[in-house]
Amino acid sequence: MASFTAHSTKAQASLASSQQAKLVSARPQRSTVRCNASLPVSLDSRQLNQAVNRCIRVSRHVATRSSRGQRCAVVAMAGAKYDYDLVIIGCGVGGHGAALHAVEQGMKVAVIEGHDIGGTCVNRGCVPSKALLAASGRIRDMKNEMHMKSMGIQVGSVSFDRAGVAAHATQLASAIQGNLKRSLEALGVDILIGQAKFVDNHTIKYGLPGRVDVGGQVTAKDVIIATGSVPFVPPGIPIDGKTVFTSDHALKLEWLPNWVAIIGSGYIGLEFSDVYTALGCEVTFIEAMDKIMPGFDTEIARMAERLLIKGRPIDYHTGVIATKVTPGVPGVKPVEIELTDFKTKKVVDTLEVDACMVATGRAPYTNGLNLGSIGVETDRRGFVPVSEKMEVLGSDGKVVPNVYCIGDANGKYMLAHAASAQGISAVENMLGRPNVLNHLSIPAACFTHPEVSFVGVTQEKAEEMAKEQGFPLGVAKTSFKANSKALAEKEGEGMAKMLYRKDTGEILGVHIIGLHAADLIHEASNAIATKQTVQDIKFAVHAHPTLSEVLDELIKSAHVNPPSSSSNSSAAKAGAKQPVAA
Ligand SMILES: Cc1cc2nc3c(=O)[nH]c(=O)nc-3n(C[C@H](O)[C@H](O)[C@H](O)COP(=O)(O)OP(=O)(O)OC[C@H]3O[C@@H](n4cnc5c(N)ncnc54)[C@H](O)[C@@H]3O)c2cc1C
Numbered sequence: 001m002a003s004f005t006a007h008s009t010k011a012q013a014s015l016a017s018s019q020q021a022k023l024v025s026a027r028p029q030r031s032t033v034r035c036n037a038s039l040p041v042s043l044d045s046r047q048l049n050q051a052v053n054r055c056i057r058v059s060r061h062v063a064t065r066s067s068r069g070q071r072c073a074v075v076a077m078a079g080a081k082y083d084y085d086l087v088i089i090g091c092g093v094g095g096h097g098a099a100l101h102a103v104e105q106g107m108k109v110a111v112i113e114g115h116d117i118g119g120t121c122v123n124r125g126c127v128p129s130k131a132l133l134a135a136s137g138r139i140r141d142m143k144n145e146m147h148m149k150s151m152g153i154q155v156g157s158v159s160f161d162r163a164g165v166a167a168h169a170t171q172l173a174s175a176i177q178g179n180l181k182r183s184l185e186a187l188g189v190d191i192l193i194g195q196a197k198f199v200d201n202h203t204i205k206y207g208l209p210g211r212v213d214v215g216g217q218v219t220a221k222d223v224i225i226a227t228g229s230v231p232f233v234p235p236g237i238p239i240d241g242k243t244v245f246t247s248d249h250a251l252k253l254e255w256l257p258n259w260v261a262i263i264g265s266g267y268i269g270l271e272f273s274d275v276y277t278a279l280g281c282e283v284t285f286i287e288a289m290d291k292i293m294p295g296f297d298t299e300i301a302r303m304a305e306r307l308l309i310k311g312r313p314i315d316y317h318t319g320v321i322a323t324k325v326t327p328g329v330p331g332v333k334p335v336e337i338e339l340t341d342f343k344t345k346k347v348v349d350t351l352e353v354d355a356c357m358v359a360t361g362r363a364p365y366t367n368g369l370n371l372g373s374i375g376v377e378t379d380r381r382g383f384v385p386v387s388e389k390m391e392v393l394g395s396d397g398k399v400v401p402n403v404y405c406i407g408d409a410n411g412k413y414m415l416a417h418a419a420s421a422q423g424i425s426a427v428e429n430m431l432g433r434p435n436v437l438n439h440l441s442i443p444a445a446c447f448t449h450p451e452v453s454f455v456g457v458t459q460e461k462a463e464e465m466a467k468e469q470g471f472p473l474g475v476a477k478t479s480f481k482a483n484s485k486a487l488a489e490k491e492g493e494g495m496a497k498m499l500y501r502k503d504t505g506e507i508l509g510v511h512i513i514g515l516h517a518a519d520l521i522h523e524a525s526n527a528i529a530t531k532q533t534v535q536d537i538k539f540a541v542h543a544h545p546t547l548s549e550v551l552d553e554l555i556k557s558a559h560v561n562p563p564s565s566s567s568n569s570s571a572a573k574a575g576a577k578q579p580v581a582a
Contacts, residue, residue: 094420128170131168
């Protein structure tokens with residue numbers, strides 16, 4: 001089969017203009033395929049064919065330049081031996097983040113994308129869900145007469161257009177997809193369209209089913225697998241996309257069922273309960289664990305239950321699993337859900353609802369990668385095994401040379417920014433600069449109203465660690481009720497909690513529920529990532545009045561008692577404590 005590579009003239013121009021461009025790697029001329037057209041979101045096969053037809057053109061590949069002196073050796077090597085320094089399979093946020101960092105390091109990069117640029121996050125995840133949450137949150141707010149009245153605002157009747165709310169999400173996804181694609185093109189990353197599979201650990205074939213004119217084979221010194229995930233649907237649940245559906249369908253907001261059961265009370269289910277109830281639907285959660293929101297710190301989950309569930313048309317069944325779901329017909333026949341006790345395995349109830357959303361997690365997507373050709377087997381749950389440096393491990397447990405896996409496909413931390421951070425880490429490692437990402441410093445957030453966020457371990461886990469390792473555990477807490485900005489917004493409900501070592505000041509975890517909690521968590525996650533202690537950040541100054549003072553207050557309320565005196569602490573170095581303006 002002919003070998004196809006892609007080439008970006010924009011990148012060539014920008015790299016050529018770089019003062020640092022030192023090397024021209026003489027490479028053989030070859031046929032190239034280049035894609036410039038914007039891919040529509042969620043393409044069906046007809047749309048995909050049209051998009052591919054629009055973007056294919058044949059050009060000549062002459063030379064490439066390195067923008068960074070220090071990468072010349074690798075580029076030279078790529079020029080001599082491989083088409084690329086790095087090929088990334090999958091262009092979700094993980095692949096995109098890795099590509100950007102690799103280009104910045106002077107590498108020649110191609111991404112191969114089989115469906116839509118931006119992957120889950122941009123097209124079927126973070127982005128459209130946050131658009132729905134933004135619109136429905138506004139509606140909830142304006143419908144809350146008491147809240148509005150308490151600030152002297154009178155609102156007439158509030159209505160919304162379901163299709164308009166849905167369009168906001170689709171348009172945002174489409175715009176961000178375009179931004180992502182343009183950012184890659186501007187940096188000279190070649191975008192190859194097709195489903196990719198390994199020939200060996202330096203050679204990748206790609207193509208589209210039924211399209212002999214699309215695809216080819218490329219070689220690279222290093223390869224990153226960034227193929228992401230798809231919704232996990234437990235056995236016994238047929239998805240009809242209308243009355244029984246996953247987040248992929250729910251994001252399109254094609255209709256608003258009066259009563260929707262959501263299987264799973266993780267962050268995806270919870271965010272959709274926020275959207276649905278704001279838009280006038282009733283929700284029933286079905287949760288296999290004994291408590292609702294099982295992933296959260298228990299105290300935060302209790303408050304979340306009060307703020308996000310109790311005052312809303314939401315109820316729940318815990319300790320049960322949906323063993324059988326029979327789809328219905330909207331307005332004609334309900335969906336039937338058989339509930340089975342998780343422990344006894346006895347059928348305990350049957351629910352009849354208008355719709356059922358399955359939010360039981362995500363399964364890695366590695367179909368068709370031909371991992372066997374590089375000696376790799378996925379684990380029991382389908383994840384690609386990796387080392388802490390994101391190197392792929394073979395079935396013999398040894399590192400497969402030059403192959404990395406990042407993002408949802410490795411299952412280490414299934415969030416967008418984790419995928420991207422792992423991509424950066426993988427690139428650092430392939431450049432010979434050992435890098436291990438501290439996953440305990442990665443923040444997580446649930447974008448409900450109010451938001452929930454956390455980083456590090458829960459209080460339960462911290463107590464376990466303190467017992468095992470024999471250190472004194474500190475638990476600092478503060479309330480949004482003490483924050484002027486939150487009170488000005490009439491949003492005083494919320495709390496923040498920090499778990500730390502009283503002997504060293506090490507921060508083990510921070511949990512926040514309250515207004516803009518997702519934005520507030522970064523002070524804590526950055527402190528953990530950079531190994532700053534409570535003493536180090538205690539004297540940082542926060543603008544007043546801001547929500548960030550919630551964290552300021554939290555950190556200041558922590559008490560560290562190091563065994564020896566504090567002469568080495570940053571506090572001593574920083575001098576006297578400055579008072580915070582009232
Ligand atoms: C409803 C919902 C809301 C979410 N909200 C958030 C949030 O608020 N914040 C957050 O951090 N995370 C959120 N997530 C999770 C987030 O979307 C994922 O963690 C993230 O998208 C993972 O990125 P990735 O790059 O690993 O994979 P993906 O984004 O899934 O991208 C993988 C890409 O690889 C392509 N691909 C697969 N196989 C091949 C192949 N063989 N050849 C070529 N291409 C291939 C796919 O087409 C896809 O485009 C949400 C997810 C959902 C479902």
